[in-house]
Ligand SMILES: Nc1ncnc2c1ncn2[C@@H]1O[C@H](COP(=O)(O)OP(=O)(O)OP(=O)(O)O)[C@@H](O)[C@H]1O
């Protein structure tokens with residue numbers, strides 16, 4: 106192409122105005138920026154307590170669990186699947202971790218640090234195991250992620266209820282909740298601190314390592330990836346394993362906050378984490394999505410429920426709103442793909 | 451242009467302009483399509499041919515300009531809309547639903563019904579008739595995902611023929627068909643032509659222009675250069691119009707210096723049974739051609755060596771070691787490159803960038819890692835260098851592959867072979883949809899690989915390619931190797947004779 110043609114093209118772009126600009130933002134980033142701006146404007150208008158530093162910090166702390174689970178969910182989505190068992194993983198982690206910690210605490214009342222460490226490891230191992238089983242099913246036996254994770258959700262939930270008989274588990278050392286539930290490090294609430302550490306680690310993993318690149322490749326076109334030497338099974342397995350481990354870490358943090366181990370926490374997490382990812386532009390077809398955006402997506406959902414609480418919207422209605430936004434986001438995702446496809450042919 | 455008293459064209463295009471961000475893919479293009487003519491669109495990769503026909507087929511709206519159908523201006527809002535107007539298109543990139551059967555695909559969006567229900571019997575019958583009239587050997591109840599690229603191409607073509615058309619658009623329909631299938635397609639095109647339809651035909655093959663073209667419109671950089679008569683314009687002239695320069699020789703002369711054996715196959719039978727008792731060998735410093743009809747097993751043979759198809763019996767020896775049943779990942783490590791024929795299905799990550807695609811086979815190697823992290827700077831350098839070497843247009847390595855023209859996507863696929871130390875290069879249909887100029891470059895590229903001492907295998911349905919590039923050629927027929935030709939023996943007659951053997955006799 107000649108220089109002049111290129112110049113013409115560029116001039117044309119600059120002439121196109123805000124409509125074109127909004128379309129480009131939408132094409133590039135999806136609906137999230139539009140949703141975020143919308144939420145900020147509406148809630149600031151509805152409640153004067155919304156746009157305060159204290160409240161926003163509160164949102165960040167409350168959202169850190171969802172942020173973690175969503176980031177894990179992103180791995181499954183990137184490879185073209187999803188994980189419906191994240192809620193169960195959180196519950197199993199919570200129950201197993203709490204039971205282990207309570208038992209150890211009773212046996213070794215002095216060794217608090219050891220008890221907490223071992224308890225956390227037990228919980229995370231239990232959650233990670235569910236992720237590993239998901240991964241084996243999807244990668245090795247080619248079970249559809251839908252059936253595999255739905256099945257494991259039922260299995261895990263059953264086990265969690267069986268272990269606890271449906272009652273909360275008490276008896277963990279107080280230090281556990283003090284440190285991980287309510288404590289802070291360098292002025293940052295500990296769940297936020299843990300989330301930041303993990304996010305930084307995962308960011309480098311996803312965007313700067315070969316393994317990270319492979320998640321995208323497998324999701325974008327698993328055949329082409331295999332032909333190019335990508336170990337697709339290992340990658341599928343890792344996606345669900347990571348998802349499970351990260352959800353398990355969130356589960357331990359949540360247990361610390363609640364001061365009990367519970368089988369009933371996390372039931373809405375599967376929906377919310379998928380919603381956070383999709384709203385953040387992660388494609389349900391796999392191969393597309395950015396970690397930074399997923400973090401924002403999860404924060405957006407946190408912001409949404411916080412804003413609705415302040416605006417005194419009933420919690421039942423809140424579920425409706427999240428569901429509607431999820432569907433809107435999926436429709437927008439389809440539309441976005443169609444726009445991109447129409448640009449090609 | 452002066453109206454010359456002839457009958458008005460069926461399709462008249464005036465000042466058609468279409469831009470993509472940063473690219474003017476079409477720039478005030480004029481075109482007249484007369485009833486009963488085959489009008490060829492000719493131009494380099496990225497010249498705007500696909501964009502032009504996509505606009506005519508209702509895929510996207512033009513920024514400027516008008517489209518007149520039989521003297522009336524029309525606005526086409528969708529592919530469906532265009533078909534209602536009698537404009538039917540066969541696209542370069544397939545638009546088939548993998549999970550559906552051939553017949554379901556053929557009538558998709560246009561289902562045959564009886565009352566409120568689908569009329570499956572009628573659909574099957576019509577599908578069979580359609581495929582028979584095209585002489586495509588396909589059973590309509592097969593699922594599309596089980597088809598090879600060429601077979602999908604046939605279904606795609608059949609789709610274009612399913613309803614009454616007054617304008618048929620074909621975007622490189624023969625790119626993966628063999629001579630015989632191409633012949634039956636041409637017969638159909640002639641039939642339509644006789645009925646007064648206008649056919650807009652995109653091809654990169656000179657022979658086809660000679661054979662069925664009436665007029666040729668040459669596009670370059672989104673502009674119409676000229677419309678000329680197909681019969682009276684020489685090839686050199688067409689290439690000059692297309693590229694703006696003179697290309698004297700398409701096929702390079704290659705210095706073969708055959709050395710050590712790189713690949714040896716002994717009595718290979720695949721589990722699918724598509725290849726039976728095949729033996730061949732490939733040496734360093736030579737190009738070996740594999741010819742045969744679609745379905746002859748020429749592709750499966752090397753796919754089995756690469757670990758893609760199961761091996762029932764026989765031996766594959768690569769660089770002196772038996773490698774039966776290894777995964778592609780292992781084969782890549784050993785130095786075996788395989789470039790698949792269907793870039794969309796198996797070759798490329800369409801929604802990822804050129805850089806990520808080119809480097810996918812290599813990022814696992816130490817050369818691209820520093821302390822566990824990818825060396826993104828080096829990645830960019832390599833991608834940019836390879837893009838330049840293969841003259842990718844436009845040379846934007848961060849763009850998703852889906853935004854490039856077909857021929858340029860093919861270049862991305864080829865570039866993957868240069869990212870690590872491969873000893874054997876197998877290219878399955880390496881020039882599908884590649885323009886003459888670029889093809890010359892690709893041939894040059896294959897020649898250089900070979901002269902640098904690599905072993906190269908070219909699997910191709912494009913006969914001239916096998917004839918001109920190979921030092922030795924194997925011809926397959928129904929899964930068996932029927933002939934092994936060396937040097938001077940590789941002639942069109944010799945190869946073709948084994949294509950159809952027995953069937954003809
Ligand atoms: N979706 C898109 N976004 C940006 N640029 C595009 C898009 N689609 C096509 N282009 C550009 O428009 C130009 C024309 O592309 P087009 O596909 O029409 O070429 P073509 O003549 O069909 O080439 P080929 O012979 O390789 O198929 C190219 O420069 C291409 O990169």
Ligand SMILES: [Mg+2]
Pocket residue numbers: 499500501542621855856857
């Ligand atoms: Mg094209």
